[in-house]
Amino acid sequence: MSLDYFTSILKPMLQGSQMTILLFFISIVLSIPLGFLLTLAVNSRFKPLSWLAQAYIYIMRGTPLLLQLLIICFGLPMIPGIGQYLVLDRFTAACIGFILNYAAYFAEIFRGGLLAIDKGQYEAAQVLGLNKFQTTTRIILPQMFRIAIPALANESVTLVKDTALLYAVAVPELLHYAETAVNRDFTIFPFFVAGAIYLIMTLVLTLIFKWIERRFTFE
Amino acid sequence: MAIIEVSKLKKSFGNLDVLKQITFDVNKNDVVAVIGPSGSGKSTMLRSLVHLEKIDGGSIMVAGDNLVKNGVYSKPQEIRRVTSRMGMVFQHFNLFPHLTVKDNLEMAPRLVKKESAKELSSRSMVLLEKVGLADKASAYPANLSGGQKQRVAIARALMMNPDIMLFDEPTSALDPELTGEVLQVMKDLAEEHMTMIVVTHEMGFAREVANRVLFMDNGEILESGTPQELFDHPKFDRTKVFLKRSLK
Ligand SMILES: Nc1ncnc2c1ncn2[C@@H]1O[C@H](COP(=O)(O)OP(=O)(O)OP(=O)(O)O)[C@@H](O)[C@H]1O
Numbered sequence: 001m002s003l004d005y006f007t008s009i010l011k012p013m014l015q016g017s018q019m020t021i022l023l024f025f026i027s028i029v030l031s032i033p034l035g036f037l038l039t040l041a042v043n044s045r046f047k048p049l050s051w052l053a054q055a056y057i058y059i060m061r062g063t064p065l066l067l068q069l070l071i072i073c074f075g076l077p078m079i080p081g082i083g084q085y086l087v088l089d090r091f092t093a094a095c096i097g098f099i100l101n102y103a104a105y106f107a108e109i110f111r112g113g114l115l116a117i118d119k120g121q122y123e124a125a126q127v128l129g130l131n132k133f134q135t136t137t138r139i140i141l142p143q144m145f146r147i148a149i150p151a152l153a154n155e156s157v158t159l160v161k162d163t164a165l166l167y168a169v170a171v172p173e174l175l176h177y178a179e180t181a182v183n184r185d186f187t188i189f190p191f192f193v194a195g196a197i198y199l200i201m202t203l204v205l206t207l208i209f210k211w212i213e214r215r216f217t218f219e
Numbered sequence: 220m221a222i223i224e225v226s227k228l229k230k231s232f233g234n235l236d237v238l239k240q241i242t243f244d245v246n247k248n249d250v251v252a253v254i255g256p257s258g259s260g261k262s263t264m265l266r267s268l269v270h271l272e273k274i275d276g277g278s279i280m281v282a283g284d285n286l287v288k289n290g291v292y293s294k295p296q297e298i299r300r301v302t303s304r305m306g307m308v309f310q311h312f313n314l315f316p317h318l319t320v321k322d323n324l325e326m327a328p329r330l331v332k333k334e335s336a337k338e339l340s341s342r343s344m345v346l347l348e349k350v351g352l353a354d355k356a357s358a359y360p361a362n363l364s365g366g367q368k369q370r371v372a373i374a375r376a377l378m379m380n381p382d383i384m385l386f387d388e389p390t391s392a393l394d395p396e397l398t399g400e401v402l403q404v405m406k407d408l409a410e411e412h413m414t415m416i417v418v419t420h421e422m423g424f425a426r427e428v429a430n431r432v433l434f435m436d437n438g439e440i441l442e443s444g445t446p447q448e449l450f451d452h453p454k455f456d457r458t459k460v461f462l463k464r465s466l467k
Pocket residue numbers: 232237255256257258259260261262263264
């Protein structure tokens with residue numbers, strides 16, 4: 001196995017990784033805020049909104065992401081009448097699917113963070129005269145985010161690996177190029193290269209989250 | 220002169236009557252110790268005063284203003300005004316773990332009283348000095364001992380300039396060797412004539428620092444009096460039994 005061969009398969013795979021990384025960033029940057037809004041909706045005192053958010057989270061977590069992607073990419077255009085307006089570029093469709101799905105998971109993580117906060121925090125804030133809004137923004141949310149960091153890190157690593165689902169909706173990404181090379185050259189080597197690239201991505205991500213975690217350790 | 224007047228306070232959780240028509244006054248500059256067996260309603264009574272519990276009947280008046288009158292609460296704004304006269308110290312400190320000691324002290328007055336940063340900073344340093352923790356200003360609560368945490372919590376409450384300080388078993392969560400430093404701070408406060416209500420198991424503190432002791436039992440104030448009266452000449456058997464057990 002020559003170095004030339006290695007670079008010849010590496011190049012398209014790195015190009016494919018760009019798709020992977022792009023999908024990752026778009027998904028994480030939008031699904032975390034959306035997940036946070038969902039948490040607020042779940043905790044809303046306006047019950048219908050809370051039920052709606054809970055139903056949404058239940059459906060998104062209770063069905064496979066792959067199914068959701070297939071519905072958005074191929075199912076929506078089949079809806080009679082409006083289907084023709086729902087034909088999306090497949091990468092865009094995939095991004096929407098990832099954002100909608102991951103928001104539900106992030107919402108659950110934030111909710112767990114809220115539950116972990118001692119009720120004494122609310123009481124201390126109340127007795128000191130803080131109003132509800134001040135208590136939420138100054139006391140509760142900072143602690144909720146801090147508690148959520150490890151779980152967010154975990155879920156983000158899963159997201160990196162889930163980007164491989166792009167394969168199923170035929171958006172060329174890292175894994176696609178690896179498989180092309182495997183079939184063409186009758187060698188398993190490109191799969192190992194792909195694995196190594198995923199490992200590097202998750203390692204970088206893990207390090208970033210470790211840094212964030214340290215940065216927000218209040219000691 | 221009564222600064223707190225509680226009359227016929229009633230509170231139940233479900234069908235458990237936790238407070239049964241409690242009536243008592245606290246005079247300005249009083250240090251009132253509240254003692255009694257576990258579950259007798261001491262915390263619930265204290266928490267009712269600062270509106271952490273909603274009572275089912277009776278009246279609470281603080282410095283002439285009603286928090287609740289004959290079971291009817293005042294308007295939210297009035298409630299805030301009344302409760303702002305009181306500072307509260309909890310058994311488990313309830314410091315804000317994501318803020319430094321200094322920010323724990325300054326956050327509430329900054330948000331609620333819109334005080335300037337400079338004024339806040341000098342006031343918080345004075346108070347930290349007073350509780351002996353000036354050197355911990357930039358530490359986080361996680362790095363403090365229990366006794367230090369409780370002293371910070373006291374300073375934090377004092378930052379709001381309360382007229383009355385309420386303490387709910389401030390030393391019960393502490394290792395025995397750390398209770399002294401907290402009790403000392405409270406003693407200092409008492410000497411400065413702060414009006415205080417202290418729910419405590421520290422009979423030594425109650426006897427030495429309080430000028431009045433309330434004995435609560437089963438949702439009632441069974442008896443009250445000076446420490447001498449209550450500790451040396453208790454009227455009721457239940458008081459005697461309780462004292463005997465806790466003085467051991
Ligand atoms: N939020 C609540 N819901 C239901 N019951 C409660 C609640 N808070 C307190 N109680 C009950 O009310 C009674 C009085 O409780 P309280 O905490 O006031 O007692 P206490 O005198 O402070 O006891 P301790 O010395 O153990 O702190 C107890 O029986 C307790 O179980």
